[in-house]
Amino acid sequence: MKLQTIETHIVKTPPPGFGGRYFIFVILHTSCGIRGYGEIYA
Numbered sequence: 001m002k003l004q005t006i007e008t009h010i011v012k013t014p015p016p017g018f019g020g021r022y023f024i025f026v027i028l029h030t031s032c033g034i035r036g037y038g039e040i041y042a
Contacts, residue, residue, distance in 0.1 A: 002031040 007027040013019065020041035028036040 001034070003028060004031050005029045 005028075007029075009025040009027075011023040011025070013021060013023065022042045024040045024042055026038040028038075
């Protein structure tokens with residue numbers, strides 16, 4: 001299994017910024033068709 005692509009999506013939250021100023025979503029794609037999703041509040 002090899003990592004093929006990484007997608008990042010950065011979303012700014014509206015004021016007053018509950019949970020942080022930005023939501024960062026990451027999607028990983030592998031060569032065998034598995035997708036992984038992650039998120040962080042920064």
